[in-house]
Amino acid sequence: MGKLESREQFIRQLTEHQNRLYGYAYSLLGDHGQAADVVQETNLILWRKVDEFQPSKPFLPWAFAITRFQVLAFLRDHQRDRLLLDAELVEAMSDEVERKAEKFDAMRVALRHCVQLLSTNNRELVERRYYRGMSLTDIAEAADRTIGAIKVALMRSRRQLAECVRKRLAVEH
Amino acid sequence: MHVDLEELDSLLFDWESGSLDEDGIKRIREMLRKDADARSHFVTTQMISAAMQADANAALDLPFHGDSHSEPDFNSKSTTPNRRVRAPYFWISIAASLLACMTGSWLVYSHITGGFPRPSPIVGNNGRGLRDASKEPTAQGVALVTRLVGVTWGSGQAGIEVGQALLPGRFAIQAGHAQIEFFCGATVVVEGPAELHLESATRARVKQGRLRAHVPPAARGFSLKVDDLRVVDLGTEFGLSVSASGTNVQVFDGEVELHPPASERRLVKSGEAIVRTAQGEYQAARAVSASFVGIADLESLAQLQESARYRQWETWSAGLRHDPRLIAYYSFDEPGDWKRRLACSNEPANRELDGAIVGAQEVAGRWSGKRALEFKQPADRVRVQIPGEYGSLSLICWVKIDSLDRWYNSLFLTDGYEKGEPHWQILDDGRLYFSVRPVERGESGPRDYKALSPPFWEPSMHGKWIHLAVTCDVETNAIVHYLNGQILSRHTVPESRMPTTTRIGTASIGNWALPTLSETEFAIRNLNGSMGEFALFAAALTAEEIQEIYQYGKP
Known part of the structure; x- marks a missing residue:
């Protein structure tokens, strides 16, 4: 395979798996901004290593390994920031995160279906909080409810969603 | 022991x-x-x-009903289970192939959506994938505005832009000329002051004004x-003038049928004209093509106006070149063969x-020339x-964006991203993104x-x-984004995060x-579109200055 063709393959793989890398990084960092930064850095590193890329070998395990390394580097470089996990926990959970991140797109499909099964009120709360990024205070104000009540409703919805996604993914495999 | x-x-x-x-x-x-179940639960x-978040970022059509922010016609989200999620690469390829065959209905479509006051994000997302025939947006619109020369809008008429679709309803100009293309294929040049009521893609009522129709x-x-008189075109070119003193129909080519309310229809032939006086009498006359x-x-006329605007901008641009605050100014207006060099326009010159x-190819800019x-x-x-x-x-x-199909669509980025270096780009969801790194790389x-x-x-900007x-003020820690001379957003940066x-x-x-x-040939961030002017200043310009730059430079 020519160099150009191989690079094209690489770019195809890299773009195709952006969401999975994002899911991976987010799961270990718990912060969307931090995860986006790490994915950006990871893309850069992967690109620098493009000559090591072998189209015949699976791309994802390689990319996940570098993402994990970048997550650890991020934790090391941002010790003064508010961080959810420490290096030890990242190491301990990275295998499971990798397994689940592989199925990230299937999860997104399942999730969209599951969101529709929520009650109208809960669906609206979920939409506002997670898809439109409204703050809890704003949501509570708009709904004329307390933040505590919103939290309870959102947590209940999240549990329903998790259960529904689990079932749907179980059926598929 | 299990955790809770x-x-x-x-x-x-x-x-x-x-x-x-x-x-x-x-x-x-x-x-x-402590607990493996907790870890598993956490990961899920x-x-x-x-x-x-990925769906929110992609602004994919979200699985929600009754979104009050969107046009219901565009947003009827009946349930469609098992819709495939496509990977970003797939969106890009779809967008690219769409772009390649971006003609006819797609163009019309994007114009139509532009005609609505608030295109929903879902509309904006169309053309990036997730095509589902049953969901193809439908839109109203009977005609397009294709040219405006020296137009001033009358009261009660919101300004309309070239390329905008017109819904059935009133269209009025106080002065100037507007060219309207009805979806049936007829083109009408309207001379102000004029007032029309568009009824359908084949029909309009004329209250006042002079217009020339090409059919x-x-x-x-x-x-x-006109009132109760109907002028039906049989495939021709004709003029119509409506004023308090009467109605004048002139046929320049082909034939026109007049349908008066209470009498026989009349045929008006090439070179002929019919005048209906305010008293309702019909008189024969001769057609004078030059008067329409x-x-x-x-x-x-449009070309004259265009070259006048171009000259106006050139004069202004020549003055800008001496602004001592300029770091670099690229007018994209140097004469002669560029020889793959984009000349810096600062005065005194600094090669x-x-x-x-x-790679980038030379194309036409905001004005011909x-x-x-x-x-x-x-x-x-x-x-x-x-x-x-x-x-x-x-x-x-000044940019012309064909589509935002990269995650990051570059405007101006320093190589790498070291301390004090700015990055200016557009995200695929249409947000402007500016940042400056505050500390050395690797430094906590x-x-x-x-x-x-x-x-x-919005699709209408296509x-x-x-x-x-964008202005970045390191004294007041403010970053301000602008679109077409107007402030889009203002951000206050915490002092420690501003170099x-x-x-x-x-x-x-x-x-x-x-x-x-x-x-380096990294595929992920190139701009998909054209750039026609770029300036970098060593100062945070004021909102008035940005507005002035826009006013002088707008096409």
């Missing part, structure tokens, strides 16, 4: 909403260390959060109504600041090398502040020149180059 998953959920919820304290974080870590929860055979049957402005006349054109560069291929860019250290910055450009310390504007991109600007010194060094216009590679 509800407690974990509650802690994670607080973490996500930013209200969890140090003890809470410790507690989460403790639970995760996080993955779902990431999935929701090709395919549009035969196009009719205009036609398509060709309007075109030369060191010339940019090197890589004005030049621009088109960035299409992943490697297309203009390389620049700008030495020195600065404080506040302003970045300004405050993270960069990401100044993200609200989404500004293929149009737009003016973008006091900024620098550029090597950088790219329209792309991002990675610093450590010699053969």
Whole structure:
């Protein structure tokens, strides 16, 4: 395979798996901004290593390994920031995160279906909080409810969603 | 011993909403260390959060009903289970192939959506994938405005732009000329003052004004109504003038049928004219073609107006070149063969600041005669090398965006991203994104502040020149985004996250180059569109100055 063709393959793989890398990084960092930064850095590193890329070998395990390394580097470089996990926990959970991140797109499909099964009120709360990024205070104000009540409703919805996604993914495999 | 998953959920919820304290974080870590179920539960929860965020970022059509912010017609979300999620690459390829065959209905479609006051994000997303025939948006609209020359709008008439679709209803101009293309194929040049009521793609009522209609055979049957008199075109060119003193129908070519209310229809032939007086009497007359402005006349009028605007901008631009605050100014207006060099237009001249054109091709700019560069291929860019250290910055450009199909669509980025270096780009959801790195790479310390504007991109902007600007004031810690001379968003940056010194060094216009590679051709960030002017100032310009730059430069 020519160099150009191989690079094209690489770019195809890299773009195709952006969401999975994002899911991976987010799961270990718990912060969307931090995860986006790490994915950006990871893309850069992967690109620098493009000559090591072998189209015949699976791309994802390689990319996940570098993402994990970048997550650890991020934790090391941002010790003064508010961080959810420490290096030890990242190491301990990275295998499971990798397994689940592989199925990230299937999860997104399942999730969209599951969101529709929520009650109208809960669906609206979920939409506002997670898809439109409204703050809890704003949501509570708009709904004329307390933040505590919103939290309870959102947590209940999240549990329903998790259960529904689990079932749907179980059926598929 | 098992941990309480509800407690974990509650802690994670607080973490996500930013209200969890140090003890809470410790507690989460403790639970995760202790229990495998907790870890598994944690990963699933996080993955779902990431999935929701990914969908939110992609502004995919969300699985929600009754979104009050959107046009219901565009947003009828009946359930469609098992819809495939496509990977970003797939969106890009779809967008590219769409772009390649972006003709006919698609063009019309994007114009139509532009005609609505608030296109929903779902509309904006169309053309990036997720095509589902049953969901193809339907829209109203009976005609397009295709040319405006010297138009002033009457009271009660919102300003309309070229390319905008017209819904059935009133269309009025006080002065100037407007060219309207009805969807049936008839073209009407309207001379102000005029008032029309569009009824359908083949019909309109005329209250007042002079207009000239060109009706090709395919549009035969196009009719205009004046009070109770109907003028039906049989495939021709005719003029119609309506005023208090009466109605005048003149046929320049072909035939027109007049349908008066109470009498026989009359045929008016080429060269003939009929006048209906205010008293309702019909008189024969001769047609005088020259008294009605036609398509060709309007075109030369438009060209005159265009070259006048071009000259006005050139005069202004010649003055700008001496502005001592300019770091680098690329007018994209140098005469002669560019020889793959984008000349820096600063005065006094400094050839060191010339940019090197890589890949990008020369195309027409905002006016005929004005030049621009088109960035299409992943490697297309203009390389620049700008030495020195600065404080506040302003970045300004005229761009024509074909589509935002990259995650990051570059406007101007320094190679790498070191301390004090600015990055200016557009996210695929249409938000402007400006940031300056506050600390050395690898050094722990405050993270960069990401100044993200609200989404500004609408389908109606496709293929149009737009003016973008951002100012970064290191004294007041303010970053302000502008679109077409107006403030889009203002951001206050925490002091620790704003560097006091900024620098550029090597950088790219329209792309991002990675610093450590010699053969850098990174596909992910090139601009898909054209750029026709770029200026970099060592100062934060005021809102008035940005508005002035826009006013002088607008096409």
